[in-house]
Amino acid sequence: MPTEVKVMDAHEMRRALTRIAHEILERNKGAENLVLVGILRRGAPLAHRLSRLIEQIEGTAVPVGELDIALYRDDYRTHAVSDIGATHIPVDITDKKVVLVDEVIYTGRTVRAAITALMDLGRPACVQLAVLIDRGHRELPIRPDYVGKNLPTARQEFVEVKLEELHGEDSVCIRKPDEER
Amino acid sequence: MLTDLISLRETEPTDIRRLLDTAQSFKEVLERPVKKVPTLRGKQVVTLFYEASTRTRVSFENAAKIMSADTTSVAAASSSVQKGESLLDTVRNLRAMRIDCLVMRHPQSGAAHLVAQALDIPVVNAGDGMHEHPTQALLDMLTIRQHKGRLEGLTVAIVGDITHSRVARSNLWGLSKMGAKVRFVAPATLLPRDVHRLPVEVYTDLRKGMEGADVVMALRLQQERMERGLLPSLREYSQRWGVNTKALEVTKPDCIVMHPGPMNRGVEISDDVADSGRSVILEQVTNGVAIRMAVLYHLLGGEAAG
Amino acid sequence: MRTIFRNAHVCDPSQGIDKRADVVVDEGKVLAITEHSTPYDVGSCEVIDCSGLVLTPGLVDLHVHLREPGYEYKEDVQSGTAAAVAGGFSAVCCMPNTDPPLDEPSVIRGLLKRVEEVGVARVYPVAAITKGLQPEGLSEMAALKEAGAVAVTDDAYPLQSAEVLRRGMEYAAQLGLTVMTHCEDKSLTRDGCMNEGFAATVMGLRGMPSVAEEVQVARNCLMSLYTGCRLHILHVSTAGAVRIIRWAKEKGAPVTAETCPHYFALTDEACMGYNTNAKMNPPLRTQEDCDAIIEGLLDGTIDAIATDHAPHATHEKAQEFALAPFGIVGLETAFAVSYTELVSTGKMSLSQLVDRMSCQPAKVLALPGGTLQPGSPADIALFDLHRGWTVRAGEFRSKSRNTPFEGWELQGKPVLTMVGGRVVYRHGM
The missing domain is CATH 3.40.50.1370 (Aspartate/ornithine carbamoyltransferase)
Structure with missing residues (x-):
């Protein structure tokens, strides 16, 4: 029997993001000088959602950028990505407080690549990290500032985040590897 | 999966589409004040041109450099031909220097095909005779x-x-x-x-x-x-x-x-x-750099890079 | 010593023989073809059981490049004749584009001396029609004939001047020499490296149009009619050339013609992928040309199948297509390719094939061989037609490996070749 366990539904996801929006505002004492940058692909819709939530809370729109890290990956040699997006950040990030947004943090390598990519685009005042899921197993000294849910997992498990904008539903599932192989 | 780029006649439509899409994404990098990404750091790309060409060679070298590859330009200009060295010997010598990718232009149709068959690294045809570009x-x-x-x-x-x-x-x-x-x-x-x-x-x-x-x-x-x-x-x-x-x-x-x-x-x-x-x-001309970035990206990435 | 080939399927079109029989060889000559060889089995006598095998007069190849003197790294008399007998050929005519070329009696004599020393097949030198195979200046044909040349040719250096051809033919005719010509109008093939057609267009290679061959076939046939000189057209490759030769023969021109197995077994598609082992001159043409050539072989317009065996070293072929030399080896595949393509497919009978590969080529230059008539030299080939085999260039006796047939599954294997009563090749016998 293949096992797929749903660990977050649409309501829970909305509540988690709302909490993160509040935490971002609290930590940064408002929305001023903030830029949200979603890591393509799943981080981008989350960044847009956080921006809308912040606007609802604070009444101020926060600019949202999208960051493609294909050119910065350290596993590029074995995993050349064929589905490559374009980086688009509507403002100069220099001296801005940048919040990187991604769906899952795991080894930390994606975030490492994203930070490098970001630094090539300007010199932010600071970079913070918001993730929907922290599944552990870090391989680099990187720690998220905002976490929707801490999710203990085994390495061979797979965490799948589905988003309304991309997949038609909001959910997070853990899948065991048996059914994969 | 692309291993070389020799001719579009022998390239799958899905690969053509992927290269175009990738190049479209990479165009953004060309608009940055600092045109440098680390993707191909440590990779040796050699441009071997047996025909004079400013545009194409510079375009390939810029593409490689933007992606942090090291480039070496060999203007063969028939000098090795005069020395009597065959094309295959020339490229095998380059390969022995542990280069990772060869971009070549040659006045003879089929030259890139010949080289690609002999080398275990990606070969990019930058124009071969009257064949393809x-x-x-x-x-x-x-x-x-x-x-x-x-x-x-x-x-x-x-x-x-x-x-x-x-x-x-x-x-x-x-x-x-x-x-x-x-x-x-x-x-x-x-x-x-x-x-x-x-x-x-x-x-x-x-x-x-x-x-x-x-x-x-x-x-x-x-x-x-x-x-x-x-x-x-x-x-x-x-x-x-x-x-x-x-x-x-x-x-x-x-x-x-x-x-x-x-x-x-x-x-x-x-x-x-x-x-x-x-x-x-x-x-x-601008798109040329983006296309060549995409080509190098796909050829040097993945399992094909070995 | 006496040899008896017992219980063979004897196929000798020169005598209309196509039946089960024994062949008795004695003193280097054919003694008898008989259904009861027992009376001949006396004294020291080797009896070779030929059950299930076909016995023919040794094949005769009108067109071989032995490369000696000068290009021994490609082939020499020893390796070239070894390749010949491995292909069922007991005699080959060798072309003069050597270094020095066969344009001097001394070179011919030197070559024939080498044949005596190391050759295992009969070798008939064809001399250059002009000094140094240059565009003009006739060679000393009388002296060359005396030295052993059986014909003269412009092979590889087609005469562009009709005047030179005319005088060459007139001069050859008085000596009874046949002129063998490579037909190619160089102004039309300039820089070309394969057939001008779809494949060349796709590969971006400069073409050699079929008309370049045909205009010279027409010119040379007309010149044969005009001078009365015997003309042999080398390596016919186009449908148009077949039609022109047919016309010339109807007009009574003393013209003969040969083609090669690759001109009916392959088309210019074989060059795709810049396969230099499919590069030769004239180039591989189209399917229509292949069909017309087979038709020409069937109706006798084309007298002979030759190989144009043209060895080149591997490094010479491992080049850019246009830079690689023209030519392919053929001695060790010619019979099997022809048998597979023509006889196995039912297009031609076995005796027709033997006629085109043995009897007719001998006739073209009035060479000994091509027949098993009692009293003729015991030049004999034995084939296992039931044996399928795979072409592996690495196993060739030839020094060179440049075959387009690598990996082909062929039918019909030469298993024994005898030259002048001496067994010079055996394979699993």
Whole structure:
């Protein structure tokens, strides 16, 4: 029997993001000088959602950028990505407080690549990290500032985040590897 | 999975589409103040050119450098040929220096194919004789797609010395695979044998060939064609087959004009057309860097890089 | 010593023999073809059981490049004749484009001396029609004939001047020499490296149009009619050439013609992928040409199948297509390719094939061989037609490996070749 366990539904996801929006505002004492940058692909819709939530809370729109890290990956040699997006950040990030947004943090390598990519685009005042899921197993000294849910997992498990904008539903599932192989 | 890029005839449509999409994404990098990404750090890319070319070589080297590869430019210019070293020996020596990718241009058709068979690293054909020039066609297709939003269903008229043109051949295969209709327009002496068996409409009359075209691509005419008796004179050629404002009257109103360069102004393309709003010739050059980044990215990544 | 080939399927079109029989060889000559060889089995006598095998007169190849003197790294008399007998050939005519070329009696004599020393097949030198195979200046044909030349040719250096051809033919005719010509109008093939057609267009290679061959076939046939000189057209490759030769023969011109197995077994598609082992001159043509050539072989317009065996070293072929030399080896595949393509497919009978590969070529230059008539030299080939085999260039006796048939599954294997009563080749016998 293949096992797929749903660990977050649409309501829970909305509540988690709302909490993160509040935490971002609290930590940064408002929305001023903030830029949200979603890591393509799943981080981008989350960044847009956080921006809308912040606007609802604070009444101020926060600019949202999208960051493609294909050119910065350290596993590029074995995993050349064929589905490559374009980086688009509507403002100069220099001296801005940048919040990187991604769906899952795991080894930390994606975030490492994203930070490098970001630094090539300007010199932010600071970079913070918001993730929907922290599944552990870090391989680099990187720690998220905002976490929707801490999710203990085994390495061979797979965490799948589905988003309304991309997949038609909001959910997070853990899948065991048996059914994969 | 691409392992080399030798010809578009032998490239899958899905790979062509992927290269175009990737290049479109990479264009953003070209607009940055600091044009540098670390992707190919530590990779050795060698450009081996047996024919003079500024544009293509610089374009490849820029693409490689933007992606942090180290580039070495070998202008073979037949010097090793004079020393009696064979092409295969030359490239095997380069490979023995542990290079990771070879970009080559050669006056002989099939040279890149020969080298790709002998080497276990990606080989990119930057033009081989009269055979193909795949990255030129890819950048042409990218430019067309940026202007027209699609390739499917477009009519592209390629005008000029078809027989000797690797650009025409690569564009024919690439465009037809992407669903565009390709026309060859040329004097009979510059059309190759059995050209009608290619997926192409063939015209000797410029006006008929350009009628309703979405894109017109003028090819460079070499002086040598006159010397070999294939054409009577430059004057007659430019009058009959030169792309000028008058000739463009029969195309679609939003028809764009392309040229792979370097141009012979006043021969295959008139000054006013080359400098007009319809001309996208300089955009082609910019897109060339993005295309070559995409090609290097896909060839040097994944399992193929070993 | 006496040899008896017992219980063979004897196929000798020169005598209209196509039946089960024994062949008795004695003193280097054919003694008898008989159904009852027992009376001959006396004294020291080797009896070779030929059950299930076909016995023919040794094959005769009108067109071979032995490369000696000068290009021994490609082939030499020893390796070339070894390859010949491995292919069932007991005699080969060798072409003069050597270094020095076969344009001097001394070179011919030197070559024949080497044949005596190391050759295992009969070798008939064909001399250059002009000094140094240059565009003009006739060679000393009388002296060359005396030295052993059986014909003269412009092979590899087709005469562009009709005047030179005319004088060469007139001069050869008085000596009874046949002129063998390579037909190619160089002004039309300039820089070409394969057939001008779809494949060349796709690969961006400069073409050699079929008309370049045909205009010279026509010119040379007309010149044969005009001078009365015997003309042999080398390596016919186009449908148009077949038609012109047919016309010339109807007009009574003393013209013969040969083709090669690759001109009916392969088309220019074989060059795709820049396969230099499919590059030769004249080039591989189209399917229509192949069909016309087979038709020409069937109706006798084309007299002979030759190989144009043209060895080249591997490094010479491992080049850019246009730079690689023209030519392919053929001695060790010719019979099997022809048998597979023509006889196995039912297009031609076995005796027709033997006629085209043995009897007719001998006739073209009036060479000994090509027959098993009692009293003729015991030049004999034995084939196992039931044996399928795979072409592996690495196993060739030839020094060179440049075959387009690598990996082909063929039918019909030469298993024994005898030259002048001496067994010079055995394979699994």
